[in-house]
Amino acid sequence: MGTIEEHIGSSIRRTGNSHRALHEWLDGKDLSYGEMLSRHAPSNVQKFLPLVRKKFGKEGAGEYLRHLHEDYEHGFLLRAVMKMEKLWLWCLHDKIII
Numbered sequence: 454m455g456t457i458e459e460h461i462g463s464s465i466r467r468t469g470n471s472h473r474a475l476h477e478w479l480d481g482k483d484l485s486y487g488e489m490l491s492r493h494a495p496s497n498v499q500k501f502l503p504l505v506r507k508k509f510g511k512e513g514a515g516e517y518l519r520h521l522h523e524d525y526e527h528g529f530l531l532r533a534v535m536k537m538e539k540l541w542l543w544c545l546h547d548k549i550i551i
């Protein structure tokens with residue numbers, strides 16, 4: 454997964470605009486892990502695209518898709534799944550103890 458600064462760098466190279474608010478909306482420190490995953494899920498793109506366009510403009514909507522593209526290219530999904538598996542193992546372990 455690219456860092457916010459990396460995403461900002463590519464937005465500036467592409468558009469001349471940092472689109473910081475958009476990248477913070479996707480990866481900001483205040484988001485829960487669930488919110489972050491949900492905003493990156495390909496199955497949610499249709500749901501979020503109108504909202505993103507309204508919040509961040511037409512160019513921002515394009516940068517939203519490119520942000521997802523960059524994250525998936527860098528193995529975002531793989532790492533997310535591995536984290537979920539760790540969580541699942543932890544839950545299983547917890548149940549066995551109880």
Ligand SMILES: [Zn+2]
Pocket residue numbers: 454455479480493520524
């Ligand atoms: Zn991201």
